[in-house]
Amino acid sequence: MSTVVPRKTKELDRVVVRFAGDSGDGMQLTGSRFTTVSSLLGNDTATLPDFPAEIRAPAGTLAGVSAFQVHISDHDILTPGDAPNVLVAMNPAALRANLGLMAPGGTIIVNVDAFDQRSLEKAGYQANPLSDGSLAAFTVYEVPMTSLTMQVGKEAGVKPRDAERSKNFFALGLVSWLYSRPVEPTLAWIAERFGGRPEVAEVNTRAFKAGYHFGETAELFESNYQVRPAPVEPGTYTNVTGNTALAWGLIAAARQAKLPLFLGSYPITPASDILHELSKQKHFGVRTLQAEDEIAGIGAAIGAAFGGALGVTTTSGPGMDLKAEAVGLAVNLELPLVVVDIQRAGPSTGMPTKTEQGDLLQALYGRHGEAPVPVVAAMTPSHCFDVAIEAARIAVTYRTPVILLSDGYLANGAEPWRLPAIEDLPTIEANFATQPNHERADGTAEFWPYLRDPVTLARPWAVPGTPGLEHRIGGLEKQAGSGNVSYDGENHERMVHERAAKLAAVAASIPPVAVDDPDGQGGAPVLVLGWGSTYGAIAAGVRRVRARGLKVAHAHLVHLNPFPPNLGEVLRAYPKVLVPEVNLGQLVKLVRAEFLVDAQPLTKVQGQPFRAREIEEAVLEVLGVAAQSATSEEQE
Amino acid sequence: MTDLAVPTTTRKDWASDQEVRWCPGCGDYSILAALQMLLPELGVRRENTVFVSGIGCAARFPYYMQTYGMHTIHGRAPAIATGLAVTRPDLDVWVVTGDGDALSIGGNHLIHALRRNVNITILLFNNQIYGLTKGQYSPTSEVGKVTKSTPFGSLDTPFNPISLALGAEATFVARTHDMDRKHMQETFRRAHEHRGAAFVEIYQNCNVFNDGAFERITGRDQRADMLIPLVHGQPIVFGAEGQYGVVMGEDGQLRIAPVAEVGVERVLVHDEHRDDPGLAFALSRLARGPFEPTPIGVFRDVERPEYGEAMTRQLLEAQERRGPGDLAALLASGGTWEVPGPAH
Numbered sequence A: 001m002s003t004v005v006p007r008k009t010k011e012l013d014r015v016v017v018r019f020a021g022d023s024g025d026g027m028q029l030t031g032s033r034f035t036t037v038s039s040l041l042g043n044d045t046a047t048l049p050d051f052p053a054e055i056r057a058p059a060g061t062l063a064g065v066s067a068f069q070v071h072i073s074d075h076d077i078l079t080p081g082d083a084p085n086v087l088v089a090m091n092p093a094a095l096r097a098n099l100g101l102m103a104p105g106g107t108i109i110v111n112v113d114a115f116d117q118r119s120l121e122k123a124g125y126q127a128n129p130l131s132d133g134s135l136a137a138f139t140v141y142e143v144p145m146t147s148l149t150m151q152v153g154k155e156a157g158v159k160p161r162d163a164e165r166s167k168n169f170f171a172l173g174l175v176s177w178l179y180s181r182p183v184e185p186t187l188a189w190i191a192e193r194f195g196g197r198p199e200v201a202e203v204n205t206r207a208f209k210a211g212y213h214f215g216e217t218a219e220l221f222e223s224n225y226q227v228r229p230a231p232v233e234p235g236t237y238t239n240v241t242g243n244t245a246l247a248w249g250l251i252a253a254a255r256q257a258k259l260p261l262f263l264g265s266y267p268i269t270p271a272s273d274i275l276h277e278l279s280k281q282k283h284f285g286v287r288t289l290q291a292e293d294e295i296a297g298i299g300a301a302i303g304a305a306f307g308g309a310l311g312v313t314t315t316s317g318p319g320m321d322l323k324a325e326a327v328g329l330a331v332n333l334e335l336p337l338v339v340v341d342i343q344r345a346g347p348s349t350g351m352p353t354k355t356e357q358g359d360l361l362q363a364l365y366g367r368h369g370e371a372p373v374p375v376v377a378a379m380t381p382s383h384c385f386d387v388a389i390e391a392a393r394i395a396v397t398y399r400t401p402v403i404l405l406s407d408g409y410l411a412n413g414a415e416p417w418r419l420p421a422i423e424d425l426p427t428i429e430a431n432f433a434t435q436p437n438h439e440r441a442d443g444t445a446e447f448w449p450y451l452r453d454p455v456t457l458a459r460p461w462a463v464p465g466t467p468g469l470e471h472r473i474g475g476l477e478k479q480a481g482s483g484n485v486s487y488d489g490e491n492h493e494r495m496v497h498e499r500a501a502k503l504a505a506v507a508a509s510i511p512p513v514a515v516d517d518p519d520g521q522g523g524a525p526v527l528v529l530g531w532g533s534t535y536g537a538i539a540a541g542v543r544r545v546r547a548r549g550l551k552v553a554h555a556h557l558v559h560l561n562p563f564p565p566n567l568g569e570v571l572r573a574y575p576k577v578l579v580p581e582v583n584l585g586q587l588v589k590l591v592r593a594e595f596l597v598d599a600q601p602l603t604k605v606q607g608q609p610f611r612a613r614e615i616e617e618a619v620l621e622v623l624g625v626a627a628q629s630a631t632s633e634e635q636e
Numbered sequence B: 001m002t003d004l005a006v007p008t009t010t011r012k013d014w015a016s017d018q019e020v021r022w023c024p025g026c027g028d029y030s031i032l033a034a035l036q037m038l039l040p041e042l043g044v045r046r047e048n049t050v051f052v053s054g055i056g057c058a059a060r061f062p063y064y065m066q067t068y069g070m071h072t073i074h075g076r077a078p079a080i081a082t083g084l085a086v087t088r089p090d091l092d093v094w095v096v097t098g099d100g101d102a103l104s105i106g107g108n109h110l111i112h113a114l115r116r117n118v119n120i121t122i123l124l125f126n127n128q129i130y131g132l133t134k135g136q137y138s139p140t141s142e143v144g145k146v147t148k149s150t151p152f153g154s155l156d157t158p159f160n161p162i163s164l165a166l167g168a169e170a171t172f173v174a175r176t177h178d179m180d181r182k183h184m185q186e187t188f189r190r191a192h193e194h195r196g197a198a199f200v201e202i203y204q205n206c207n208v209f210n211d212g213a214f215e216r217i218t219g220r221d222q223r224a225d226m227l228i229p230l231v232h233g234q235p236i237v238f239g240a241e242g243q244y245g246v247v248m249g250e251d252g253q254l255r256i257a258p259v260a261e262v263g264v265e266r267v268l269v270h271d272e273h274r275d276d277p278g279l280a281f282a283l284s285r286l287a288r289g290p291f292e293p294t295p296i297g298v299f300r301d302v303e304r305p306e307y308g309e310a311m312t313r314q315l316l317e318a319q320e321r322r323g324p325g326d327l328a329a330l331l332a333s334g335g336t337w338e339v340p341g342p343a344h
Helices: A027-040 A092-101 A117-122 A145-155 A160-164 A167-178 A184-193 A198-217 A242-257 A272-280 A294-306 A317-333 A360-365 A383-398 A408-412 A489-507 A532-547 A567-572 A587-595 A612-623 B028-041 B058-064 B077-087 B099-105 B107-116 B161-167 B181-193 B278-284 B307-322 B327-331
Strands: A008-012 A014-022 A044-050 A065-073 A086-089 A107-111 A139-143 A223-227 A235-241 A261-265 A287-290 A310-315 A337-343 A375-377 A401-407 A414-418 A472-474 A526-531 A553-557 A559-561 A576-581 A600-603 B049-053 B068-071 B092-098 B120-126 B172-177 B198-203 B227-230 B244-248 B254-258 B294-301 B336-339
Touching (some): A014 A027, A014 A092, A027 A065, A027 A167, A027 A235, A027 A414, A065 A092, A086 A092, A086 A167, A092 A107, A092 A117, A107 A167, A145 A160, A145 A167, A145 A198, A160 A198, A167 A184, A167 A223, A235 A242, A242 A261, A242 A272, A242 A310, A242 A337, A242 A383, A242 A401, A242 A408, A242 B327, A261 A272, A261 A294, A261 B077, A272 A287, A287 A294, A294 A310, A294 A317, A294 A337, A294 B068, A294 B077, A294 B107, A310 A317, A310 A383, A317 A337, A317 A360, A317 A401, A337 A383, A337 A408, A360 A375, A360 A401, A360 A587, A383 A401, A383 A489, A401 A408, A401 A532, A408 A532, A526 A532, A526 A587, A526 A612, A532 A553, A532 A576, A532 A612, A553 A567, A567 A587, A576 A587, A600 A612, B028 B181, B058 B068, B058 B092, B077 B092, B077 B120, B077 B307, B092 B099, B099 B107, B099 B161, B107 B120, B120 B181, B161 B172, B181 B198
Parallel strands (some): A008 A223, A014 A086, A086 A107, A107 A139, A261 A287, A261 A310, A310 A337, A337 A401, A375 A401, A472 B068, A526 A576, A576 A600, B049 B092, B227 B294
Antiparallel strands (some): A014 A065, A235 A414, A235 B336, A375 A559
């Protein structure tokens, strides 16, 4: 597109944009398109989709507001940003629901057409915020998005009602101009996505262009901006959400283990997208069963595992409650199984679309009896890929259920991901039993299903169809070795210890936890210990503290059970340990109990991830430094 | 399908080395024997045979079979067997369950395995009582049953397992009883031959907590007058001389009438393969309980696509259409961009 009015383009190193509108306004799509285009430009990006649980809450109300926040930058970033620099508000409710997140001085672009009396009332405004001076601290641009979109719709010969729905593309066009994003990828995407409905493609294209031209032409914006590519590792990149990466990781794990992949699952937010993604990949030989309930989902996965498949079940909090008994069965059966829990705010139904890390203790202990289960957690959206492979590695190698913890923030959040080389992926050995492994007193050979490997302590995995290895397993206690039912107390004690000892065997196979401490382990006065999805916020918060010339270390756990073998030593190397968690302090309880260190919790349970600023302030407090002049995000 | 290379086996080959621990006199013994004697005749291999069970007395069954087996958790055997059967279509998967296991805690899994038509053979040992937990009433106990948990009599209307299975879209539904080995074996053989989910209710005596529950219809002297054998293509008649028949009244209700009175042409001819399950359902309601003349045999045997097979077909079609999965292509499927090296 030609430039009508030559305008100054200012350089920015980073910007946080938040698109907010009604649930039906297409804000998730708008935000993810803006992210993709920014990624294609080479920016680093991090996203935070934030939407209501209701599919269509009453239009125009606060409950129905759906938002998508994206952080783009010319350097590597770790979070979707604390406070948006730009808020695009499609209606008064979107403005009201999101204004509190904005730092003074920010930019607000509103769809002024939506600020009529009725909409203002629905959003709970007594007076129009655009005219009552309440937005004085911000730069506000009033853009008639609806009427301009209707205008281009009319030109395209589309019914007004249909045209009106394209206003999100107008907004996308406008913001694309504001941040000098190329238009071609979005135009190509519209053509492909709406190819089957040419009139929709046409009106979306026109609305997008109209938005772009509006920015260029209207004497509203004094300049636009540019965010240059971030210096990142050379390679091939894609943008990936946590759930997609997790699904792909499961496919990769099955490939590396040379096992067919079976998923038994029941739809639940925010885990369903893994079921959706795997259901698409049938040409990989992936079998997916949408089961009648959560219990059947894990049950079918256990059945598939008995038959020699990589059995997987995926769910979220309430589903984990229902699966508990079957996880215990898998502990006793000693069969490989991957249980994926995309944590969400609880208890009970809680807040289905909001994130939390509240299931850690459940993952470790949420079963009757002594039922140890390895637990791993993903740190970032793309890390879900690696963790899926790691969970499968532990499950298959040690013949045990493994719980993989992700959460709503990782599941829906996206980030650029440098694609791994397939040949570098770890191999997983299933090592099916093919021969009898024991000799009876009379010299005949037989198969003992609970005769363990001396190193891994794993029992042999003999799948049906293997002649001569017929055997029975079950939930009743097993005689060590032979696997026959046993109610002998001493044997039970031995088996309880053997199952526990498998965790120690797993520990021997995992890497030591790395400590990010520029002065070497023990060099800083405080260590921040995190797990799972708090990685980005903690790492960014730590950067901010260091930018003040202060010292702080950061260690992040992927393995929660067993812990990395060096964890105790790392914790004891620091006078102070701060453990931020999106729960009331679960990991901190574990490390205090296990290592007798005086670790302190930092908790947040608002259904939202930590912000870097919150970590920074907490570390400063531990260091005894006043936080008065919190650093700008420039250091992030 | 008979595999000629299948080694010849005897009953002994199908028995594991574990001591059978049901109560002396339990009906489970005769079911176990019937199956162990039948399996050598079916042309199947022990290593390709799997028994999956839930919890209850019946659920100990897999331990006594020299096959692969899983004794799992209460009510979940049909779900677990589903995962096994759909990933391993080469296996014969049997589910052994009881009235509490299948119809109470596991009711949901049972009906869904049936409607999906998963290739499993479900043997439901129905003794109308909880045995393993020592004598509470079950979902098939008659109303007013006095047990430890219902000292004033139970209030719940019982399930009719055959009606339930038919309502759940089962493609094979049959009933047999533990006092007739030949009938059990014939029924099991038919169930095993069926592609898809086969459901067999077995009236089984619990001589400790509910002794004689079926005595009035299965006792040697009563059988002829109280059991109505269902034979495909034959008029539904019973009695020592075949003197009684099942007829449909003008109100559409099935009832029993002396053949001599109504004429044999009015007696219903049994059709297992009837697509509409309505008549099979009506037959399942003929007796209000095991104290009235009760149909036994195959109520329904129809063909419908088997679930695991259909699932496999989808995989093959996807592979034909898109080629075998290519992981590198999958990871790049969302669109990629290149960052040239070295890093700046």
